[in-house]
Amino acid sequence: MSATAIIGSTGLVGSHVLSTLLASGAPPTVQTISRRAPKSTGPALQGTVEPDTTLWAAKLKALVPTPTTLISALGTTRAAAGGIANQWKIDHDLNVELAQAAKAQGVRNFVFVSSAGTRGLVASRLPYSQMKNGVEDAIKGLDFDHAVIVRPGLIIGEREVAHQGGWLMNATVRGLGRIAGQWAQDKLGQDAEVIARATVAAARLAEEGKAPAKYWILEGADIVRLGRTEWKE
Template identity: 70%
Template sequence: MSTTAVFGCTGLVGSNVLSTLLAVDSCATVPTISRRAPKTTGAKLQAIIEPETNQWADKLTALTPPPTTVISALGTTRAAAGGIANQWKIDHDLNVELAQAAKARGVRNFVFVSSAGTRGMLSARAPYSRMKIGVEDSIKDLGFEQAVILRPGLILGEREGSNILGGFLNTLLHGFGRIVGQGAKDAIGQEADVIARAAVHAARITEEGRAPSKYWVVEAADIVRLGRTEWVG
């Protein structure tokens, strides 16, 4: 994994992706582009701070040498964005723009952290689902050598400025797991660090030419397998 760029590096999953890559010996360089500096640091990190997200695609195409792989865990919430229209600009439009820029720059592999349950008959109509579906379909249409779509369930972990509901859901699901078992808990939600390791492991597999398909969809059970059961740091 010579050069792997990360977007969303200051978020819950993305920050774990970054720290995981910095600890992986096979990854030589890790460029990031973000509005603020990532908390994780390391000799391999090349952090580019750009407050204006409309400049990120140009920053990506200017990376030299171009990344072999891009991992995007970029996303926000409706509340943080200030409404569904602003959330769409980040979760959908910016992710699509970055995927297009990556393809134009010659990036071979693109890994996107999406979400489970978006393609159901009813759920697919929801704005959040349409954002994720739109990004997934755009990545597929771009025809990367390898594309990986991770679809985690509830993402567990401590977020910056987490609200009462988020903390309650984390506590509730952890308690549920203690009662009914880890497997049942894993089917509903996965820890952010497990999702991050699954993304890195999947990226490593694609770079080694061992991906099961050109467009590889990694559902919850495989996230747990890649990010915990089979993970070798």
């Protein structure tokens, strides 16, 4: 892999994407843009800390070397953002702006960590689904060499800032997995580390020209396959 940039590198999935890339030794340069410094460090890391997200598109265009692939695991919650309108600015508007900036700068591949279940007749009317679907559609329309959409179910893992009710959902899905088997947990949610590994694996395949489609959607089963079953350190 050539230089790869990560947006959302301090979040639950994004932090695992970063640590996975740094541990792999490839790409030679891993670039991040974030409001605070990521926890993972390493000689390959080229981190940009910018608290003002309105400047992120300009920071992305200034990255040297220009990344071949950009991975966005950027997202927040309504509670953390202070309402739907502010969440929309991050989850939708900022992701779209960064995708547009990446395309203009010559980034070839874009990988977006989205969410499962947003395209249903009822679900698609919810604001959260509309944010994710809007970003997915914008990325597809930008005509990257490869666009990869990763759609996990419930993201299982410990967050720095707990989501309301998140611990209960995590415990319920994990408990189901212990009772009925791993397959039952995998149907509803995936571990953050597994999602991150699948994201990295998909990015590698895109860079190698081995992605199965120009616009490639990874659902839960694909995430488990790439991030756990077929994963090689």
